[in-house]
Amino acid sequence: MSIKTAVPTATDGLELLASAVLLLDREGRIVYANPAAENLLESSVKGLKQQKLSDLFLNGSQLAAVFEKAAAHQFDDLRQDLILDRIGREPLWVDTLAKALDNPATPVLIELRENVQQLKLEREERLFDQSQVNKELIRNLAHEIKNPLGGLRGAAQLLELELPERHLKELREYTQVIIKEADRLQTLVDRLLAPHRLAHIVSDVDIHEVCERVRSLMVAEFPHGLTINRDYDLSIPQFRGDKEQLIQAILNIAHNAAQALTDRIQSGDANLTFQTRIVRQVTLAKVRYRLALDLHIIDNGPGIPDDIQERIFYPLVSGRDGGSGLGLTLAQTFVQQHMGVIECESRPGCTDFRVLIPLP
Template identity: 45%
Template sequence: MIPVDPVSPDWQALDWIGTPVAVLDRQGAVLFANCALENLLGLSRRMLAGMPLARLLADAGPLARALADVGTLDDAEVRFSAQLIGAHQAPVEVQACLRAAGPVRPTLVLELALPGAHMRQEREERLREQGEAYRELVRNLAHEIRNPLGGIRGAAQLLQLELPGPELADYTWLIIAEADRLRALLDRLLEPHRAGGQPGQVNIHEICEHVRTLVQAEHPQGLALRRDYDASIPELHGDRAALVQALLNMLRNACQALAERIAAGDAEIVLRTRVAHQVVLGHRQHRLALVLDVIDNGPGVPETLRERIFLPLVTGRADGTGLGLTLAQAIAQRHGGLVECDSRPGHTRFSLVLPLA
């Protein structure tokens, strides 16, 4: 076996590739794992170095056959399907391509393709386009409604002064109250796109603990709020107040989905932070990114809402406004990131992804 060299300069260039890649010896042991593979597995390259790749697969048979086939020719290329087992997740379906690295060193290169990898970029682009369309719509809506709404309210106040008796005052008060309600709704629609506060260096775990305390005070019984933090995450540059609001909206959205479980006493939300490597956000590749997950054991997002969950006024609750996640997404995009959703019954994960300097 080739001596394990996790920092070989010949392989470090693979860290700049967004595709998960491993360098193997002829027996299938991992010599090097790039950043994308570390992120996918939740394991560091030092932990992976020297480990038989078969231990990371649900079925080692396809890999064994590929190793045998690729060993016959230096320029051979073998493709196969596999299920990759990470540290903290269910098996991930991948398409693998194994090829010889060349006759100079008896090593093999394994490239893994996630079937839905291209879909993530398309989904991110769609979310950004939706955000731009929403901003333009709200600006036009506010302009068209604010002026006549103010006129209606003012006219109702003048009419109230001219009424001969109090018996019709209830109607003018109703007009004024409804005008105020619509004005407040407009303000909430505009809120995500107003200029934020003064950005600075913020500690994401301090924000998590602050928001966790607020939510736990709102739900002292029936809800377990668990932490799973990566303490090595550095500070990031951002607007603390805005990030607190974004995370608070995400947690409150989870609590609303968990209403029945909170009543039953078995609701759970996990706050998890991780560092992702070589992440593309808004057509820019970032060497490091923060991934803040809010994971709940609720019923999941209905299928009919999954593609529209971040649009304003879209909600699955009769008394909901559908603005909480819209605001969280707008704040994330203002910081160069985004909020993603992955949901199935019993496991819903909203992920706030932000670039790290």
């Protein structure tokens, strides 16, 4: 009885690599792509084969130039950072390695590694720019609404004074609706304008005091069914800041999480975790900091719907009925006034809001 054994091939080792690897023929067409390349390029080997790698991108001429030099053996290997544009999808930020091979059939190997740090920086810059646009839009809109509201409320009050006595009771109900709705809108406008007032950097802030204050408020509001876990790094130093603004920012995030946990709270297995750490050499809003606070607010809820994940910090965007869509907008603004940023990663069963603030 004979036992057949699989014969190893030259590409077996490439299958296990986490980085995308492609082998190209003399015309620059893809002959082989490992599983990581399929994931990165969002296409199967069957779909990639015989396509020119440079044709997959709008600015593929950069890759074509690298291929030509490698195929001509002008170098053994060449590393470059590239931004590869794609139709209808986000650009790829990649570290590229082109290597010349002594193989006539596949003379060039291209390795692509997604540049996670550059992606993060680009996302932060985009978030900051969007936030600045939102601030200007909100400020102008709020001022445009505020003045007519005062006149509307005043007119309703004067009208109420002029109502005939015999119809006062039934007609007063309508004027009160106008007055109360004007007051409600005034409160909304005040909340829209509030984050544009500068932070009062008046005290040393202990982030754990902030978290404990928020925790006590959450326990009071949700005494049953919600477990709040604490995972603190007590070595984190104090920093200058506006304690009340930070309490409000963390409370807004935690409160949003609790509302998303409604079903789990009723089942008694809802979890909310406050975790603090220090990160080193972090870039926030294009500025490099030696140390930064790394605060996570994590819940085990259903996750943020895919269609709003990229817009959750926009004003008036809410994932629940009846939500104002201002809580996360205010939280982001308050944190940005401390030179920080809020990031979010969400999937079913785990939503993680990450607050980064520079430390002295």
